[in-house]
Amino acid sequence: MTDPPRRRFTPRGVPHAGLIAVLAVVVVFTAVRSDTFATDRNILNILGQISVNAVLAAGLTLLMTAGGMDFSMGSNVAVTAAVAARLIAHGHATPYAVVVALLLGTAIGLVNGLVVTFTNVAPFVVTLASATLLDGVALLVHDGNTLSVGQHLFTFGNDKVLGVPYLLVVAVLVLLATGLAMRFTVFGRDAFAIGGNEHVARLSGIDVTARKLTLYGLTGLLSGLAGVMLLARLGSSSPGSTAGLSLQLAVVAAVVIGGTSLAGGHGTVIGTALGLVLLGVVANALNLLDFSSNYQPVSVGAVLLVAAVANEMHKARSARR
Incomplete structure (x- = not known):
């Protein structure tokens, strides 16, 4: 009696093997070229900087898995941060401003969901139009001025618990909750089913209608949370801030790099987290190695294009099996 053949270990059997390999190459290359890259302070700095993106990416991963898309999340962040900053600057209590920001973000997401669900207009078109509209609203809220919140959110945006920034703790909890929901709940399984074949x-x-509205409302809620986090980290909200379409594209890039299908039906929070870390490490490496900041959007766009092509090739190979 012969023993059953042993399965040979190959890199293809490791989830996200290609992404992990690219990340390892970038990390090793940067660590060799820069003495400050591998320090605890710099690593925490990288993770802290991607915390806002991580909260948005968690919601977008779940939404894209269900076949949806929201290009207005970054602009939602801009509006909710501006509204919260204006409320605080005008003497309103900080908890009140935070609750208003969360409710406003949720309402924006629900409006997107209603339009997408009941008009059958492509989510890309609806949410891109919303993004343009919201960018204009953010400018109106600012009225050309920078809105400072002073020390009101300083602790949340800058302090640490057990050496870990509060913002990073929130981001990890959101990613973890999203991953568990996708893997172990009926809601998560429904998202995969809708993305695979809505009919x-x-x-x-x-x-399907209720699930879609819930998903868009959830992305709006997380956008509101990200707006509060960004405001806490920067201490102010200003016209032409880091929020908006540029933030959104970075989030989409991280999610797509992580393997979430643009067509729906497949997505993982672990892949999204790896995509976030890769983009954060690349941005940090460009800074440490004294590259011009103009190279950062170039790198994000290039990585997104390569990831999108790789996703389509992987899908084609899977269909032939």
């Missing part, structure tokens, strides 16, 4: 999901008894 079949509807025939199987899933309330």
Whole structure:
């Protein structure tokens, strides 16, 4: 009696093997060229800087898995941060401003969901239009002025617990909750089903309309949370801030790099987290190695294009099996 053949270990059997390999190459290259890269302070700095993106990416991963898309999340951040800053600057209590920001972000997400669900207009078109509109609203809220919140959110945006920034703790909790929901809950399984085939999901008894509205509302809520986090980290909100479409593209890049399908039906929070870290490390490496800041959007765009092509090639190979 012969023993069953042993399965040979190959890198292809490791989830996100290609992404991990690229990340390892970038990390080793930068660590060799810069003495400050591998320090605890710099690593925490990288993770702290991607915390806002991580909260947005968690919601977008779940939404894209269900076949949706929201290009207005970054602009939602700009509006909610501006509104919260204006409320605080005008003497309102900080908890009140935070609650208003969360509710406003959720309402914006629900409006997107209503339009997408009941008009059948492509989510890309709806949310891109929303992004343009919200960018204009953010400018109106600022009225050309920078809105400072002083020390009101300083602790949340800058202090640490057990050496870990509060913002990073929030980001990890959001990613963890999203990952667990996608893997172990009916809601998560429904998202995969809707993204795989919406018509079949509807025939199987899933309330697709309710699920879509919930998903868009959730992305809006997380956008509001990210707006508060960004405001806490910067201490102010200003016209033409780091929020908006540039933030959104970085988030989309991280999610797509992580392997979430643009067509829906497949997505992982672990992949998204790796994509976030890769983009954060690349941005940090460009800074430490004295490259011009103009190279950062170039690198994000290039990595996003390569990831999108790789996703399509992987999908084509999977279909042939």
